[in-house]
Amino acid sequence: MIWLVWTQHRRQFTYTAALVGALAVLLIVTGAVMNSDYHSALAHCGTAGDCGNLGLFQGSGWSALTTTVPLTVGVPILLGVFWGAPLVAGEYEQGTQQFIWTQSIPRRRWLLTKIGWALSAAAVWGSIVAASVTWWSRTENALGHHRFDPFKFDAQGVVPVAYAVFAVALGIAAGAVLRRTLSALGVTVAGFTTLLLVLQSFVRPHYLPTKTANLPLSRLHGGLFSGSWQFGGQLLDPTGQVVGHVVGGNDWNIQQAIPVNCVLNNPDSVRQCLSADGYRMVVHYQPASRYWTFQFIEAGIFLALAAVLVLIAYRAITRRDA
Numbered sequence: 001m002i003w004l005v006w007t008q009h010r011r012q013f014t015y016t017a018a019l020v021g022a023l024a025v026l027l028i029v030t031g032a033v034m035n036s037d038y039h040s041a042l043a044h045c046g047t048a049g050d051c052g053n054l055g056l057f058q059g060s061g062w063s064a065l066t067t068t069v070p071l072t073v074g075v076p077i078l079l080g081v082f083w084g085a086p087l088v089a090g091e092y093e094q095g096t097q098q099f100i101w102t103q104s105i106p107r108r109r110w111l112l113t114k115i116g117w118a119l120s121a122a123a124v125w126g127s128i129v130a131a132s133v134t135w136w137s138r139t140e141n142a143l144g145h146h147r148f149d150p151f152k153f154d155a156q157g158v159v160p161v162a163y164a165v166f167a168v169a170l171g172i173a174a175g176a177v178l179r180r181t182l183s184a185l186g187v188t189v190a191g192f193t194t195l196l197l198v199l200q201s202f203v204r205p206h207y208l209p210t211k212t213a214n215l216p217l218s219r220l221h222g223g224l225f226s227g228s229w230q231f232g233g234q235l236l237d238p239t240g241q242v243v244g245h246v247v248g249g250n251d252w253n254i255q256q257a258i259p260v261n262c263v264l265n266n267p268d269s270v271r272q273c274l275s276a277d278g279y280r281m282v283v284h285y286q287p288a289s290r291y292w293t294f295q296f297i298e299a300g301i302f303l304a305l306a307a308v309l310v311l312i313a314y315r316a317i318t319r320r321d322a
Helices: 002-045 061-094 096-101 107-136 138-144 150-155 159-178 181-206 267-276 288-318
Strands: 211-216 229-236 242-247 251-254 280-286
Touching: 002 061, 002 107, 002 138, 061 107, 061 150, 061 159, 061 181, 107 138, 107 159, 107 288, 150 159, 150 181, 159 181, 159 288, 181 288
Parallel strands: none
Antiparallel strands: 211 280, 229 242, 229 280, 242 251
């Protein structure tokens, strides 16, 4: 049975392995050069904080890569479309499953072997892409500390592996239920995209309760929020009344006039002045230390859903007429 699966899908496997390998080589090579550029800049400016303002990615080939590399979040969709959706649906459309089942190979063994190899391949390819992107992104992460941003969070760490397994499982389940490849393709793309957007917008921010910081405005540009996921907050006057809103932890919208002595041209000077007058900020955020916790929580969600989809595919094939 294993040899049969390899014979049926060796071209898909070979082409996918070649593309994933080429992407990994590109990321490793460019990542090494970019990291070298970063350390050269670091040697001239002294600290990583100062280097963040050197425009290392401005006006160079790196700027294009920093825009396109996060798009590897689409790799799981491609795996689900080209591997998961046709895996079972294609068999039904061509009628080849009937021939296999009449060769003393039961449905259960046929299905589990195909699913096992498909999900294992998805996990391997997803791991290679995720590891390559994470390694490549280490320089940008050191400069920007924005790993909670959706396209960065979704393309790095362990979640891309879970995404790949889920997308392939979704394609298999859709193909087993609908028995039409094109229909399974549509369900795979729509289902994966919808679930990811819902988690990004409504679920992910609440994996753990947010923390609240009540600090002087002079701390606004300090290292407290470096790498954190900020949800805004409030600006309080000396009496504790809300007079404005913190925007992203780095700026604010003031809803009433500030003291005359603090009307200055330099924003940093304004912060120092308001802080001296007793103004404070309340910021709601997820600390940077929770990054990997969030990664594993989301990966667990997708893997659990993948297991449910495998069960759906199993029941659809073993309990329905051929």
